[in-house]
Amino acid sequence: MAEPFDAVDVIRTKRDRGELTAGQIDWVVDAYTRGVVAEEQMSALAMAILLNGMSRAEVSRWTAAMIATGERMSFAGLSRPTADKHSTGGVGDKITLPLAPLVASFGVAVPQLSGRGLGHTGGTLDKLESIPGWRAALSNEELMSQLDTVGAVICAAGSGLAPADRKLYALRDVTGTVEAIPLIASSIMSKKIAEGTGALVLDVKVGSGAFMKTAEDARTLARTMVDLGTDAGVRTVALLTDMSVPLGLTAGNALEVRESVEVLAGGGPADVVELTVALAVEMLAAADRPADPDDVRAALADGRAMDSWRAMIAAQGGDVDAPLPVAKEATTVVAPSSGVLATLDAYAVGVAAWRLGAGRARKEDPVQAGAGIELHAKPGDRVSAGQVLMTLHTDTPERFARAEEALVGGWSVVPEGAPGIIPAPLVLDRIA
Template sequence: MSEAFDAVDVIRAKRDQQVLTDAQIDWVIDAYTRGVVAEEQMAALNMAILLNGMTRPEIARWTAAMIASGERMDFSTLARPTADKHSTGGVGDKITLPLAPLVAVFGVAVPQLSGRGLGHTGGTLDKLESIPGWRAALTNAEMLAQLDDVGAVICQAGSGLAPADRKLYALRDVTGTVESIPLIASSIMSKKIAEGTGALVLDVKVGSGAFMKSLEDARELARTMVDLGTDAGVRTSALLTDMSTPLGLTAGNALEVRESVEVLAGGGPADVVDLTVALAREMLDAAGRPDADPAAALADGRAMDVWRAMIAAQGGDPDAPLPTAKHTEQVLAPADGVLVALDALAVGIAAWRLGAGRARREDTVQAGAGIELHAKPGAPVRAGQVLMTLHTDTPDRFDRAAEALTDAVTIAPAGSRPATGAVVLERVDAA
């Protein structure tokens, strides 16, 4: 069949800072999905978009075209409203695990389609797969039944949702175009809108361990995604949250599950609890439950009951012991003073090198690998005190992990104050 456009003309238009038409965008996404637009042509178009940007209508149409490349899920048969959360990824970010069952306590269905980790940021599915028996792959029918029965599900997205995004995501990864805000926003939002949730809360991370290093870039990404959701009829808001220091006291799959269970049991680190409750309030408000008290449901065990039911429904044993690494090594404080900084990116890279993450999609991860933190910024420390415990099944990984941590810790004289504050920095709502 003859094609409506020529890929080179579309590339030239964006190269020359023109606004792409709806018809050009619809064609290029469809033709790329069909294999008519070659990988090198889409790579050139991605680079032109990274360099020259896109208007709000262009990004909205690009997102809509990616949604149209596959199926859309429909939760209208559920008796309860739906709400979902998406995080842009960080180090120690296990918030989805306690958050989904917590929100479900209040009669809101949480269809949490999650992914696997790549590089220094952990993947929710990798974490949950450290629970014996738990499975990530569910059919749409199984997912609906679990939402109806338990109220929360965390599983992998089916291959039918936004297939254009899967191709584009892999291409951006190898062509230096990952950082483009229009491409990040449309990638995330095409999947979330196709997923069919009624309300969406975005957790946009800011800082060394995040994709967005500056508040300005994080603000722009959050605003773009909130606008995309709003334009598509999804009630959308975003919280900008701090990722200069790892979240909680663990980075690594089974280690983070253990910490999440502590939070569900009414304990756990304050920053994890605070962010879980803040995001739960946003989701519940957006789903029409503004008077719900998520902090109370963490404290009294109701969220733990839903967690256990959610894990069991996907074949997991909530009482089974979690895997532990065969080898550990300690990182000691070099001096007396106050721990004023703990670099999230360095900790993430070290955990990845220990086996908690993957360099390529086909790599396997070690369930027990990762890092336990024994002090966070603000804590007084003594020389020789244990700051971190490194976990791995392969001890020859310790040296490379320790290398990543060389400048991770900043210790200042006693009386110094760390430059840390609240975990939630700003809120972005529909304009």
């Protein structure tokens, strides 16, 4: 059967800054998934989209076409409303771990379909797999049952959701088109909309450790994704949050799980707690179960969120009480002089943690559960000469040299009273 469109015509339209029709979009996404549109043709189209952009109608239709290549889930049969959260990724961003059980403790189901880390940003599934026995792969039946009983699931997305995205994502990765905002937005939102959640809160990171380095780009991405969610009937809101400094005091898989458990026990670093609470308040409001920040903090302090966490981990085979893996080797970075820690660059810390074995360069690479970095000071803290600023952990000590190299220039100590760097507020903007 003859194809209704020609790939070269579609490429030319976008190359010449034209607007693709609904029919062209539906066809090209489906035909690429079927293998009719060749990789080099989709590469050319992706580059044309990167250079010339897409209108709201085009991005909306492109996202719908990606969803149509796979299955759609429905949580209509659940006894409670659903809300999900997606972060664009950062360094030390373990927020999903305490957030999902916290929101579940208020009677809202959280179907958190997560991914693995690549490069300097960590993956939620890699973190949780450092818990002995925990498994990421669940059947749809297991997922539904756990949402009904426990209220929170963090698991791997099934291969049936938006298969076009998996193919296109791999292509963008090798053709210099990862940064195309219409393609980032449709990649994220096609999976989230197909997942069937009723409400979605986006955590769009801004800064050196984030995908979006400037507030302007982050705001454009957030606006595009909020519009996509709204057009698809999903109540969607985005927070722009700072990622110039790592979140919390750990970067690395088991290290971040430990810190998340501290938050669930009513402690943990102030920035991790602040962002967890802010996102929980947004998720609960979007699911029509509003709670104020004090109510949410109370659920961390009184053990309700911890009870949900224990039930969630146990339901997926995890031994909640088992000791977490610890790396075999450690070394430290110390302050050269007394003063104030002025800067601590998220990207430098992320790359160092990745080089220690906490992350992967290719999808198939293994990760070390115990590898990563513990931070003993954050910008604004007073430090003394010789004080330990960071502890680096790995099972393979030959990695230390390259990790230390990544940190060069990534932090600075200034004399007390010197003009320092004023830290950015954690939540920079809200887009609804």
